Amino acid sequence: xxxxxxxxxxxxxxxxxxxxxxxxxMGMESVMLAVDLFQCDCKxxxxxxxxxxxxxxxxxxxxxxxxxxxxxxILDNYSMxxxxxxx
Numbered sequence: 001x002x003x004x005x006x007x008x009x010x011x012x013x014x015x016x017x018x019x020x021x022x023x024x025x026m027g028m029e030s031v032m033l034a035v036d037l038f039q040c041d042c043k044x045x046x047x048x049x050x051x052x053x054x055x056x057x058x059x060x061x062x063x064x065x066x067x068x069x070x071x072x073x074i075l076d077n078y079s080m081x082x083x084x085x086x087x
Contacts, residue, residue, distance in 0.1 A: 006049075012038055015045035022054055023061070033065050 006014060019034045038045045044064065051057040 008042060011045045011049060015048045018049070018057070019061070022058060030065075033068075034061055037061075037064055037068060 015038055016035055019031055019038075023030050023034060038048070048057055048061060051060060
């Protein structure tokens with residue numbers, strides 16, 4: 001491993017701490033959504049840390065969270081299982 005290269009757990013930890021610092025004003029829910037994203041997609045914390053400017057990290061993160069929310073909504077609409085309301 002090259003000097004200065006973070007391992008996956010170190011990268012995840014650093015990304016979470018940075019989100020806490022930079023997105024903390026947005027509320028705990030936003031921070032937890034970012035943590036969920038980072039845990040589900042192992043490339044997400046690496047991409048987040050690749051941006052050197054806070055504004056770019058923030059824009060990327062919000063774009064990713066919006067995309068995740070949209071994908072979840074689409075999956076909810078096309079569930080293979082009947083809704084509890086229809087039973």
